[in-house]
Amino acid sequence: MHILVVEDNHRVSELITRGLEEQQYTVTQAYDAVFGKKLAMSGDFSLIIIDIILPGMNGLELSKEIRSFNPVIPIIMLTALGATDDKIDGFNAGADDYMVKPFEMRELIVRIRTLINRKHLQNGQHTGSCLKFADLEIDRLTKTVKRNDIEIDLTPKEFKLLEYMMENPERILSRVEISEHVWDTHFDTGTNYIDVYINYIRKKVDKDFGDKLIHTKSGMGFMLKQKA
Structure with a gap:
């Protein structure tokens, strides 16, 4: 850029x-x-x-x-x-x-x-209904999430958070940025709601699968990334 x-x-x-x-x-x-x-x-x-x-x-x-x-x-x-x-x-x-x-x-x-x-x-980037990363897939029209063809049930806010991470893979997303884009508000440093929701989707998206996709970068934020 x-x-x-x-x-x-x-x-x-x-x-x-x-x-x-x-x-x-x-x-x-x-x-x-x-x-x-x-x-x-x-x-x-x-x-x-x-x-x-x-x-x-x-x-x-x-x-x-x-x-x-x-x-x-x-x-x-x-x-x-x-x-x-x-x-x-x-x-x-x-x-x-x-x-x-x-x-x-x-x-x-x-x-x-x-x-x-x-x-x-x-300009047409990410305008299709599907987003894919590794074996994880989101369909934005039907609001469905699958990993390795296994359907995963997410709440609306969990879906929005995962969707934003899949729009920005391989990049560290700070809590401030996630707050701006997913919650439409400035991050309140007195709360940990973003960490809570990251844990929610991590349990659903990563727990029962071999390769972990959601990673925490200490002091920086979170990243959707395949293990090297």
Whole structure:
């Protein structure tokens, strides 16, 4: 995944870049709107992050320019302007999401993943009714789950959690990300409901089968992965 960051504050741009690179994203930086527009028009980016206050033209104008030649690329706006009217201006300019400085890097990463996954779904990835990983299979139309052709009974929330893991195999999913996508809320560090549900589906999906697919990465999250 290649992300363009258009931010004139070099310190902020470097912090964002380091945070994204730690998540295995490739990042290209631009420190003004004119160069940012040139890169956006010539590069193949998965998502663009734009500060509103930029040299050359403001981020709102830049977003409109990008939207004129690429109507589908996800855009996140970063700004110190947090009033409702400012956010509305950002969305009207073509932004898909809007974050107010200062922000937490982990929240930005969750929002990036949400927008990229949404784009993939719109482009036809995972739009079929079936998802498969190893000998595990989900049919999203009939809401059935099978492993090695043996049907597994899941509750609606367990199904949604396993479905999200199968949409993102071989990747560590943090509790914050799972909370955002499966429960549509920010993770409350005072509860362990995600761990409880992971254990629920682990007992149903892994317990009676030889190869374990659901793995815990201590201090990081969970992963759907075949044993090496």
